[in-house]
Each structure stands twice: as C-alpha cells, then as structure tokens.
Amino acid sequence: MSGNSTKAVCAHCLLEVPVEAAIRETIDGKDTVFCCPGCRAIHALLRSEGLTGFYTRRNGWTPGPPESARVPIDSFDGAVRISGRRAEADLVLTGIRCASCVWLIERYLGGRPGVLSARVNFATGRSTISWDPSVTGIGPIVMAIRALGYTPYPPESLSAGDALRRETSDLLLRFGTAAFLSMQVMLFTAGLYAGYFQGIDARYARLFRWLCFLLSTPVVFYSGAPFLRGALRGARHGAFGMDALVFLGAFSAYAYSIASLFLGGEVYFDTATMILTLILLGRYIEAGAKSRAADGISRLVRLSPVTARKAVPGGGTIDVPVASLSPGDLVEIVPGERISADGSVAEGISEADESMLTGESAPVPKTAGDPVVAGSLNGTGRLLVRVLRTGGETVLSQVVQAVEEAQARKAPIQRAADRVVRVFVPSIVLVAAGTILFRLHAGIPPHAALMAGISVLVIACPCALGLATPLAVLVGTASAQARGILVRGGDVIELAARVRCVLFDKTGTLTRGRPRLAAVEGIGIGRDDALRIAASIEASSEHAIGRAIADALPVARRLPVRRFRAHPGEGIEGEIDGVRYLLGRPELLARFGVEPGEEAARRIAALPAADRTAVLLADDSRPIAILATEDTLRPEAAGAVSRLRASGIAVAMVTGDDPAVAARVAGEAGIDDVRARVTPEGKSEEVRRARKRFGPVLVVGDGVNDAPALAEGDVGVAMGRGTGLAIHSASATLMTEDLLRIPSFLALSRATMRVIRQNLFWAFSYNLVAVPLAVAGKLHPIAAAAFMAGSSLLVAGNSLRLRKGGG
Amino acid sequence: MWTTLLLIAVSLVFGIAAWLLFLWAVKSDQFDDVERPKHRMLDDDPD
Numbered sequence: 088m089s090g091n092s093t094k095a096v097c098a099h100c101l102l103e104v105p106v107e108a109a110i111r112e113t114i115d116g117k118d119t120v121f122c123c124p125g126c127r128a129i130h131a132l133l134r135s136e137g138l139t140g141f142y143t144r145r146n147g148w149t150p151g152p153p154e155s156a157r158v159p160i161d162s163f164d165g166a167v168r169i170s171g172r173r174a175e176a177d178l179v180l181t182g183i184r185c186a187s188c189v190w191l192i193e194r195y196l197g198g199r200p201g202v203l204s205a206r207v208n209f210a211t212g213r214s215t216i217s218w219d220p221s222v223t224g225i226g227p228i229v230m231a232i233r234a235l236g237y238t239p240y241p242p243e244s245l246s247a248g249d250a251l252r253r254e255t256s257d258l259l260l261r262f263g264t265a266a267f268l269s270m271q272v273m274l275f276t277a278g279l280y281a282g283y284f285q286g287i288d289a290r291y292a293r294l295f296r297w298l299c300f301l302l303s304t305p306v307v308f309y310s311g312a313p314f315l316r317g318a319l320r321g322a323r324h325g326a327f328g329m330d331a332l333v334f335l336g337a338f339s340a341y342a343y344s345i346a347s348l349f350l351g352g353e354v355y356f357d358t359a360t361m362i363l364t365l366i367l368l369g370r371y372i373e374a375g376a377k378s379r380a381a382d383g384i385s386r387l388v389r390l391s392p393v394t395a396r397k398a399v400p401g402g403g404t405i406d407v408p409v410a411s412l413s414p415g416d417l418v419e420i421v422p423g424e425r426i427s428a429d430g431s432v433a434e435g436i437s438e439a440d441e442s443m444l445t446g447e448s449a450p451v452p453k454t455a456g457d458p459v460v461a462g463s464l465n466g467t468g469r470l471l472v473r474v475l476r477t478g479g480e481t482v483l484s485q486v487v488q489a490v491e492e493a494q495a496r497k498a499p500i501q502r503a504a505d506r507v508v509r510v511f512v513p514s515i516v517l518v519a520a521g522t523i524l525f526r527l528h529a530g531i532p533p534h535a536a537l538m539a540g541i542s543v544l545v546i547a548c549p550c551a552l553g554l555a556t557p558l559a560v561l562v563g564t565a566s567a568q569a570r571g572i573l574v575r576g577g578d579v580i581e582l583a584a585r586v587r588c589v590l591f592d593k594t595g596t597l598t599r600g601r602p603r604l605a606a607v608e609g610i611g612i613g614r615d616d617a618l619r620i621a622a623s624i625e626a627s628s629e630h631a632i633g634r635a636i637a638d639a640l641p642v643a644r645r646l647p648v649r650r651f652r653a654h655p656g657e658g659i660e661g662e663i664d665g666v667r668y669l670l671g672r673p674e675l676l677a678r679f680g681v682e683p684g685e686e687a688a689r690r691i692a693a694l695p696a697a698d699r700t701a702v703l704l705a706d707d708s709r710p711i712a713i714l715a716t717e718d719t720l721r722p723e724a725a726g727a728v729s730r731l732r733a734s735g736i737a738v739a740m741v742t743g744d745d746p747a748v749a750a751r752v753a754g755e756a757g758i759d760d761v762r763a764r765v766t767p768e769g770k771s772e773e774v775r776r777a778r779k780r781f782g783p784v785l786v787v788g789d790g791v792n793d794a795p796a797l798a799e800g801d802v803g804v805a806m807g808r809g810t811g812l813a814i815h816s817a818s819a820t821l822m823t824e825d826l827l828r829i830p831s832f833l834a835l836s837r838a839t840m841r842v843i844r845q846n847l848f849w850a851f852s853y854n855l856v857a858v859p860l861a862v863a864g865k866l867h868p869i870a871a872a873a874f875m876a877g878s879s880l881l882v883a884g885n886s887l888r889l890r891k892g893g894g
Numbered sequence: 895m896w897t898t899l900l901l902i903a904v905s906l907v908f909g910i911a912a913w914l915l916f917l918w919a920v921k922s923d924q925f926d927d928v929e930r931p932k933h934r935m936l937d938d939d940p941d
Contacts, residue, residue: 256923256925263913263917263920264917267909268913270909271905274905
C-alpha cells in the first residue's frame with residue numbers, strides 16, 4: 088500500500104486499482120486504499136463491529152468486488168416461517184469466496200439484535216437464519232447481509248436441486264423409520280426363531296407375533312408408500328417395474344404373516360421390513376449422490392439474476408424481471424453484478440469472470456462488441472449490454488440442461504433388468520394364482536391353498552434381484568470417485584467396461600498443458616514489439632499455448648485489444664490501434680488471405696522442431712513474427728499407455744498441433760497411431776473412425792476444442808483442470824489429472840459389470856430353484872427365509888468387493 | 895413373565911426414543927450439511 092507504485096491493492100477486496108482512482112483513508116495511523124465506496128463501507132462496518140479478524144484469517148480469497156445484485160425485499164416474504172416467538176428463513180447467499188466469509192456472516196448476523204442463530208453452508212451458500220419477530224424482521228437481515236457485500240436470494244429462485252433435496256430428506260425419514268422398526272422386529276423374530284427350535288411358551292410366541300405385526304405395519308405403509316405409489320402407477324399403465332416387485336414382495340410377506348396370526352403358522356414380518364429397509368437404503372444413497380451433483384447445478388442456476396436494469400429510450404433505466412427481456416433490449420450492468428442475459432457489449436469497458444463456464448479464473452476483458460454470457464460476474468466497469476438470448480436459450484441454461492439430462496440417464500443394464508422385472512412380476516403373480524387354484528382343485532381347504540399361493544410370492548422375493556444392479560453400480564461409482572474419477576450417470580460404467588480404444592488429446596492431456604514461450608523472432612519488427620502485440624491478443628485466450636504467450640508479458644504492459652475472436656484449432660484474431668492481427672497456424676493466415684511467405688516458412692523450419700510448437704503473428708498483409716512454445720510430457724503418460732496396451736486396448740493420439748511436435752510427444756508416450764493438424768470437428772470424425780476400427784472409444788481431453796470429441800466418444804473423460812465446456816461435454820472427469828487412473832478406471836468398470844452379471848445370475852438362479860420348490864410345497868418356510876437372506880447378503884457382499892480390488 | 899414384559903416395554907421405549915430423536919434430527923436439517931460443521935470448530939476463535 089505504498090503511494091509510489093501506479094497500482095494499489097484494495098484493503099477489502101484485494102483488487103488492484105490505479106492509484107489515481109483509489110479512495111484513500113487514514114485508519115489507525117495507516118494509509119489504507121479502497122477500490123470503491125462499497126469496499127470502504129464494508130471495511131468500516133467490520134472495524135466498528137470488531138470483526139477485522141476476517142482480514143487476517145482469510146485465505147483462499149479470490150480478489151473480486153463485493154456483489155451488488157438487487158432482489159426486491161418483498162420477494163423474501165415467502166421464505167419466512169413464523170412459529171410463535173421465532174421466525175426462520177432459508178436464504179441463498181452468493182459472493183461467498185472463502186470459508187472465512189461464512190465465519191464473517193455468521194458472526195455479524197449473530198451479533199444483530201433479535202437474531203437467534205445464523206448458519207451458512209459454505210459449499211452451497213444456503214443459510215438458515217432465525218430471529219425473534221418482535222425485535223427484527225427479514226428486511227433488516229437482508230440489508231445486513233448486503234452491507235457485508237454478499238447477495239441474499241429467496242430460496243424460490245432455486246429449482247430442481249431443492250426438490251431433490253426434499254426428496255432426499257423424505258427418503259431418509261422413511262429409511263430411518265424402517266431401519267429402527269425393523270431392528271425391533273428382528274429382535275422379536277430372533278426370539279421366535281429360537282423358540283421354533285427350542286420350544287417357546289405359546290403366550291410369548293403370541294405376544295412376539297403381535298408385537299412384530301404392530302412394529303412392521305408403519306414400515307409397510309409409511310416407509311413402503313413410495314413403492315406402493317410406483318406399483319399403482321405401473322398397474323394403471325399395465326407395466327410393472329421394480330417398485331411393484333419390491334412392494335409385492337414386502338406386502339405378500341406381510342399379508343401372509345397377518346393370515347398366520349389368525350390361522351396359525353410362521354410369520355415373516357422381518358422379511359417384509361428388511362426388503363423395504365435395504366431397498367430404501369440403496370435409494371437414499373443414490374438420492375444423496377444425485378443431490379450433491381444437483382448442488383453444482385443449482386449453483387449454476389442461481390447465477391442467473393432475477394431482475395435486470397433495462398435502459399429506456401428517454402435515458403435512465405427501469406428494473407424489470409429478466410424473463411421479460413427480449414433480444415435487442417439494452418440492459419445496464421453495474422460493477423460487481425451478474426450479467427443477466429447473453430448478448431454483446433454496446434458500451435463500456437470492464438472485465439468479466441466467466442469461470443463458471445470456462446473454468447478460467449482470470450477475468451476476461453470486455454469492451455464494445457465483445458460477447459458476454461448470462462451468469463458471468465461483471466468486474467470493475469459499468470457495461471451496457473445488448474441482449475441476444477435470454478432464459479432457457481442462454482449458454483448457461485443449456486449447460487445446466489445438458490448436465491441434468493446426463494444425470495437422468497440410467498445404465499442400459501439397469502434398463503434391461505427393468506424389462507426382465509416387467510415380465511417377472513406378472514409371471515410370479517400368475518404362478519401364485521395357479522398354485523392356489525391347483526390346491527383348491529385338489530381339495531385342499533381354502534386357507535391352506537391361499538397360504539401356499541402367498542408363500543410363492545414371498546419366496547420369489549425380489550431382494551437380490553432388486554439390489555443386484557443398483558448396488559454394484561453404486562459401489563462402482565463410489566470407488567471410481569475414491570480413485571479420483573468423477574463419473575456422471577450409471578451408464579458411464581457400463582460403456583467404459585466395453586471400451587476398446589482410447590483416444591488422447593495432446594496439449595493439456597498427455598502433456599502438462601502449461602507450455603512456456605521458448606522463442607520469439609520478429610520479421611521486420613523488434614522482438615519486444617512482437618511479444619507485446621502477441622501477448623496482448625492472447626490475454627483473452629484460453630488455449631494453453633495462448634496462455635504461455637500471454638504470461639510472458641507483465642499484465643501492466645498489455646495493450647487494449649478489440650474485436651477479439653478465437654478460431655478453435657487454428658488461432659485467434661484481435662485488433663490493436665485499428666490494425667487487425669492474426670495469431671495462429673499458417674492455415675489461419677491463409678484463410679484470411681495472408682501469405683505466410685518463404686521467409687517465415689524457412690525460419691519455422693530452422694527451429695528445433697522436435698520439441699517446439701510455432702505460431703505465426705501477422706498483420707493485415709504479412710507475417711511479422713514467429714513465436715515458439717514448448718510443452719512437456721506428463722511423467723506418468725508412458726506408463727498409462729503401456730498399461731492400456733497390456734489390457735488389449737488400442738491407443739491413439741489426436742491433436743491440432745503440427746506433425747513434428749505430435750510425433751515427438753507420441754514417441755515419448757509410446758503411441759504409434761497419431762493424427763496431427765486435426766480440427767475440432769475433425770476430432771469427432773476421428774472418434775467415429777476409431778469406433779469403426781476398434782469398437783467403443785474413450786476420449787480424454789481438456790479444452791474447448793475437444794468438446795465435440797468428448798461428446799462424440801462413447802465415454803468422454805475431461806481433465807479436472809480442463810475448461811468448463813470440456814467438463815460438461817464429458818461423461819467423467821479426472822479430478823487428480825493422473826493418467827494412470829484411466830486404465831484403473833477401465834479395469835474397475837469391467838469388474839463392476841462382472842459383479843452385476845454375477846449378481847443377476849445368482850438372483851435368477853435362486854428364483855429358478857426356489858419357486859418350483861415352493862409351488863410343489865416342498866420348501867420349508869424357515870429354509871426359504873434363510874435362503875432369501877443369504878442371497879441378499881451374497882449380492883451385497885459381492886458388490887462391496889468392488890471397493891477393494893478391481894484395479 | 896412380568897420381568898420379560900417389563901424388559902420388552904423398556905426396549906420398546908428406548909427404540910422409540912431413538913426413533914423420535916432421529917425424526918427430530920432429520921426434520922431440523924441436521925443431516926443437510928455434513929461438510930461444514932466439522933470445520934466450524936477450527937474457525938471459532940476466542941477473540
């Protein structure tokens with residue numbers, strides 16, 4: 088914070104500000120700098136509240152201005168729940184940058200008069216605040232949060248994620264209830280079983296049976312309600328699914344046991360409750376995983392503002408709901424505000440944080456003509472944006488949609504199991520009905536015939552069948568996650584198990600993706616000027632080579648660039664001082680009618696081509712510089728390739744780079760099949776070709792230019808530090824960036840499929856043996872119960888093996 | 895007989911108490927966020 092430099096750092100938000108624009112104040116005898124009145128006000132507030140500990144404790148804070156989106160106070164009214172002397176509201180906060188923000192908000196709100204408690208969830212920004220309605224209200228609380236520089240939203244602005252969360256907590260209630268009650272049921276059943284072998288006082292047996300009945304009734308009708316609803320829905324459409332099978336199994340055991348209560352005989356209340364408890368546990372875990380994934384989505388959804396300031400013809404602005412905007416409207420975006428619609432900048436200079444889409448944390452400069460996307464965070468300047476797309480058509484909503492679709496997908500083998508169940512349920516019902524009719528026909532008393540029929544239903548209990556696939560997929564997905572691979576959707580595991588060919592991108596995937604600038608040679612201009620132009624243009628690029636060039640120049644020396652445009656796979660263009668520059672491969676220059684010329688070609692040829700990538704910088708008429716970068720191979724790349732080979736999987740490399748560099752990298756990694764100079768569209772063509780030759784293809788990539796290939800591949804794996812678009816197009820993400828995880832993920836997928844097949848085989852063969860025995864009346868009920876429990880345990884145990892072995 | 899009945903009653907009371915506690919815990923969102931609370935103790939300084 089010295090006064091000599093041209094830049095100073097804001098004491099609150101840590102953004103750099105030009106000294107002349109900074110607000111200065113002497114605090115405790117020290118000269119303190121602020122970037123804006125907002126930061127200054129927050130700093131003053133923290134001082135007066137004795138919360139300056141925030142500044143010393145925070146780490147992981149990314150510099151950025153406080154947020155200032157405005158949501159009308161009355162829209163919070165719906166969020167308030169009042170019960171007696173206590174009111175409560177769930178709010179969603181944005182602008183939380185580090186864990187200390189949570190501390191600050193909780194501390195500050197906790198110190199407000201009337202506030203009883205404040206709890207903020209760092210990961211999701213959800214907060215629950217309770218207060219005494221006779222002392223304070225939602226208005227002052229919202230204002231207090233805004234005063235700290237965070238933006239509260241009413242929870243209604245959330246959508247799918249919230250419904251999923253309610254569903255999760257509903258499932259937890261049903262599962263918990265089922266678990267507690269079935270433990271009690273088990274207790275008494277154990278007594279009954281012991282009594283069966285050693286003899287038991289008839290009074291106790293009667294008491295235990297009735298207790299079991301009382302305890303299992305809520306399990307069947309409360310915990311089992313979702314299955315009952317599913318079964319009824321299925322019955323209406325004439326299609327029985329897993330729900331029907333589960334409920335039928337549980338309910339028939341329950342009904343049989345009630346009949347036994349009155350007619351005498353064994354009771355199977357424990358079977359009824361255990362089926363429901365186990366299946367509910369599976370559903371709960373699944374819902375938990377889904378809602379964690381949905382948290383990510385709802386965080387994206389929340390980024391879209393609810394209101395916008397629309398510019399009116401006479402000058403000035405009015406607040407309108409974002410939904411009412413139409414293409415062509417002008418909206419004003421003030422510093423620190425989220426951009427409300429996709430569009431282009433009509434006026435103003437600022438920068439935008441688009442990290443939620445691109446994964447690139449550095450702000451992107453925005454001047455007139457530049458495209459902006461809804462949900463990105465405006466930096467320090469005021470912008471006037473011409474709306475292009477709103478609502479469901481914005482890039483952000485499309486990403487959200489794509490992710491939601493991907494998550495709704497089911498593993499094909501699970502669909503196959505569902506199809507089998509659809510046939511299985513009616514057949515079992517028919518067999519049971521047939522058994523009853525046959526017995527009646529043979530002159531057996533009606534109640535005994537009925538018992539025989541129901542026991543067929545009980546024995547065909549779908550426990551093992553119901554658990555076979557979901558449990559294995561669940562354990563497989565969880566172990567993949569523990570190995571650093573985030574899998575999206577159950578179908579990915581199945582597809583990965585069949586992969587015959589792995590296609591690697593080069594830059595950022597096989598190599599570290601952080602190349603550095605190795606050489607700059609000017610043609611007709613100085614080396615320094617060439618670097619300055621190239622680095623300024625590349626400042627907006629997210630390509631790895633672009634970043635290397637941009638990083639070679641201090642930020643302060645960058646020139647303002649206009650009309651920046653990226654040509655994926657070829658290069659970029661931009662305008663400085665009215666001159667259009669092209670920066671990229673010779674093809675790009677040729678496409679714009681600039682001849683690379685012999686001089687440039689000769690110089691490129693003279694570079695030690697084996698380990699360098701050269702790009703050309705050209706103005707309107709001729710090339711003016713050659714820039715060479717070099718990139719290094721990831722140390723584990725060769726190991727990963729040889730492990731893939733060893734398991735019989737073909738490996739190939741596809742890159743947009745030139746053949747010499749591609750051949751060098753491929754040689755080091757041990758790959759013979761190399762395609763260089765491939766455009767993004769060409770990459771998906773390569774995927775199709777590889778599929779024809781080898782079979783299902785797994786694509787590994789990291790950049791925007793890999794997105795089409797990642798989506799085209801049977802399995803797309805994005806590198807964890809890859810761009811947002813790549814991660815969203817991919818079906819799995821490599822969190823650790825360790826390429827060795829890819830062969831181990833494939834091995835795990837194959838192991839998971841093997842376990843599913845074993846589980847299904849066991850569950851079906853159990854039914855194949857047990858059902859005919861039950862129909863013939865040869866299977867003793869106790870043996871059937873033990874057999875049934877054994878088969879479920881076998882399936883569960885077999886699935887849990889995936890946690891350890893399998894690669 | 896009576897001791898057994900008493901023990902059964904006691905076990906039911908315990909079981910139901912645990913169940914009610916669980917119902918309360920879910921209803922008051924105790925399971926909503928299992929990430930943050932474990933870090934909270936590291937944050938609260940004595941001032």
